[in-house]
Amino acid sequence: MSDLFKSMPLISPVLAPASFPRLDDLEKDEISSNLLEELPKVECIARARIPTTQGPEIFLHLYSNNVDNKEHLAIVFGEDIRSRTLYKQRPDDTQDDRMTRGAYIGKLFPGRKSADLDPKSGKELKFSSNGELILDENTHTSPTIVRIHSECYTGETAWSARCDCGEQFDEAGRLMGLDGHGCIVYLRQEGRGIGLGEKLKAYNLQDLGADTVQANLLLRHPADKRSFSLATSILMDLNLVEVKLLTNNPDKIVAVEGKNKEIKVLERVAMVPLAWQDKEGIESKEVEGYLRTKIEKMGHLLQKPINIGAK
Numbered sequence: 001m002s003d004l005f006k007s008m009p010l011i012s013p014v015l016a017p018a019s020f021p022r023l024d025d026l027e028k029d030e031i032s033s034n035l036l037e038e039l040p041k042v043e044c045i046a047r048a049r050i051p052t053t054q055g056p057e058i059f060l061h062l063y064s065n066n067v068d069n070k071e072h073l074a075i076v077f078g079e080d081i082r083s084r085t086l087y088k089q090r091p092d093d094t095q096d097d098r099m100t101r102g103a104y105i106g107k108l109f110p111g112r113k114s115a116d117l118d119p120k121s122g123k124e125l126k127f128s129s130n131g132e133l134i135l136d137e138n139t140h141t142s143p144t145i146v147r148i149h150s151e152c153y154t155g156e157t158a159w160s161a162r163c164d165c166g167e168q169f170d171e172a173g174r175l176m177g178l179d180g181h182g183c184i185v186y187l188r189q190e191g192r193g194i195g196l197g198e199k200l201k202a203y204n205l206q207d208l209g210a211d212t213v214q215a216n217l218l219l220r221h222p223a224d225k226r227s228f229s230l231a232t233s234i235l236m237d238l239n240l241v242e243v244k245l246l247t248n249n250p251d252k253i254v255a256v257e258g259k260n261k262e263i264k265v266l267e268r269v270a271m272v273p274l275a276w277q278d279k280e281g282i283e284s285k286e287v288e289g290y291l292r293t294k295i296e297k298m299g300h301l302l303q304k305p306i307n308i309g310a311k
């Protein structure tokens with residue numbers, strides 16, 4: 001047994017190799033959905049059009065909120081998905097202010113003067129007497145493909161084949177690009193909420209034989225420390241209250257719907273790993289173990305097809 005685990009009692013052989021500490025003596029938190037009585041308040045600070053290397057343009061929305069200081073994002077497919085807080089008229093708001101923060105209709109071009117009126121199409125935004133944007137044919141509100149994605153530096157930026165986060169992110173964008181509308185709510189809760197440093201320690205524990213759940217528990221974190229209430233608030237702000245949710249995680253569905261069912265998940269769209277569909281996708285013994293643990297211990301709604309072997 002390594003020195004690291006000498007002070008800890010042995011784990012049950014069912015849960016992990018005999019050289020690991022017992023999980024039943026460690027804190028075993030349930031994977032909680034952290035449903036809040038009152039949803040966080042969010043405010044969209046800025047929106048900008050991003051042409052992408054993949055084809056479709058996206059509109060990146062940056063949010064502030066009243067529960068943490070992180071920059072949570074909404075990656076929006078569709079010019080007509082509009083944030084209430086961004087578009088609401090503010091005291092002393094000028095048309096230049098509105099264009100600068102991204103609260104405009106249509107496209108920006110050099111010399112444009114009005115945010116609320118698109119001179120090319122003649123479409124115009126309308127507001128109520130208290131400055132709220134009126135939802136009309138210029139604002140998309142119908143059921144929309146949505147993914148709630150938690151930050152994964154390793155999978156999205158450092159080419160990690162320990163998880164399928166990068167592949168899921170790309171696939172979500174591909175489906176939304178095809179549909180023409182969609183939203184990836186990108187929450188800064190790295191490592192299922194434990195942060196990148198702790199996730200790296202968890203990876204070392206995984207190399208020492210723990211699975212992803214055990215590694216979190218050994219570090220005295222819950223298996224899943226995330227909350228999805230910010231996603232609920234952001235979707236409400238974007239008027240995306242009826243969604244087709246891309247996920248395999250049943251906890252996420254309950255969590256994003258909110259305590260008072262502020263959001264309706266009309267449909268769950270499974271995120272099947274590409275390699276399990278006989279397509280080119282992430283393959284490694286680590287990702288196999290990661291997905292197995294999600295299915296066996298975290299109740300993910302995913303089944304590996306029997307014809308796909310360990311290649």
Ligand SMILES: Nc1nc2c(ncn2[C@@H]2O[C@H](COP(=O)(O)OP(=O)(O)OP(=O)(O)O)[C@@H](O)[C@H]2O)c(=O)[nH]1
Nearest residue numbers: 148149150151152163189190191192212247248249
């Ligand atoms: N603690 C920990 N976090 C991990 C590990 N591998 C990936 N993650 C994190 O897990 C999260 C993945 O989240 P998602 O893909 O949004 O969600 P999910 O719960 O897997 O559900 P799906 O919607 O089905 O993908 C990200 O925050 C990753 O950084 C790991 O081994 N340990």
